[in-house]
Amino acid sequence: MLAYARGRAAAFDELYARHKGGVYRYLLRQCTQAGDADELFQDVWMKVIRARERYEVSAKFTTWLYTIARNRLVDHWRAKAGWNFESLDAEGDVDTQLAVAKARASHDEPDARLAARQLGEQLHAALATLPGAQRDAFLLQQEGEFSLAEIAQLTGVGIETVKSRLRYAVTRLRGELAPLHESVQ
Numbered sequence: 001m002l003a004y005a006r007g008r009a010a011a012f013d014e015l016y017a018r019h020k021g022g023v024y025r026y027l028l029r030q031c032t033q034a035g036d037a038d039e040l041f042q043d044v045w046m047k048v049i050r051a052r053e054r055y056e057v058s059a060k061f062t063t064w065l066y067t068i069a070r071n072r073l074v075d076h077w078r079a080k081a082g083w084n085f086e087s088l089d090a091e092g093d094v095d096t097q098l099a100v101a102k103a104r105a106s107h108d109e110p111d112a113r114l115a116a117r118q119l120g121e122q123l124h125a126a127l128a129t130l131p132g133a134q135r136d137a138f139l140l141q142q143e144g145e146f147s148l149a150e151i152a153q154l155t156g157v158g159i160e161t162v163k164s165r166l167r168y169a170v171t172r173l174r175g176e177l178a179p180l181h182e183s184v185q
Contacts, residue, residue, distance in 0.1 A: 001015060001048075001052075001055050001061050001064075002055070002057070004052055004055075005052050005053060005055045012048075012049070012052075015048070015061070016045065019062065019065055020041075022143050022144055022145070023041065023044060023065065023066070023069050024037065024041050025139075025143045026066070026069060026139050026140070026143040026144060027040045027041050027044070027069060027073060029124065029127050029135070029139050029143070030073050030135065030136070030139065031073075031076075032128070036076065040069070040072050040073060040076055043072050044065070044068050044069045044072055047068050047072070048065065048068065059153070060150075062144065062145075062146070063146070063150055063153065063154060066140060066144050066146065066154055067154055070136065070140075070154060070155070077132070122177070123177070125176075126173050126176035126177050127139075127173070129172065129176055130169050130172055130173070133155075133165055134165045134166075134168050134169035134172070135169065136155065136165075137151055137155065137162055137165040137166050137169060138165075138166060138169040138170070138173075140154060140155075141166060148162050148163060148166075
């Protein structure tokens with residue numbers, strides 16, 4: 001980002017290539033419609049472009065970027081009055097990762113593509129059942145690969161609150177995805 005701030009346009013291309021997937025998935029899994037995620041995604045990168053000359057290193061670039069994404073998401077949900085930030089939530093769900101890996105194993109077959117699409121829909125539906133604060137913490141950890149301390153900094157809560165949110169999120173997702181796990185075995 002510092003190189004981009006100094007006028008090196010190719011540096012933006014590198015930042016975008018490196019972070020576009022994680023940021024987009026984070027937004028997409030928080031939104032109910034892909035169109036909303038697309039709009040928010042563009043807004044986030046426009047804010048990065050506009051902040052170019054004012055950018056100062058105060059944290060890791062990813063922390064700064066996901067703060068922009070999260071703030072834009074909060075503004076979006078406040079405007080729609082659809083997200084309730086409540087205090088609730090450390091480890092990735094191994095069962096879900098195994099299910100995804102099995103679904104991807106034979107991704108070239110039509111049946112496998114259908115199964116993968118259905119799996120994605122079930123995962124998205126399970127994420128949608130989480131309270132906003134739990135989903136946010138879970139996706140920051142899984143998509144943004146942030147540590148507990150970084151999630152606490154991004155969300156403005158303590159590390160113990162982040163741990164609780166993640167624990168509750170994983171427990172709820174395991175419950176929601178238990179039938180899926182049983183059918184994959």
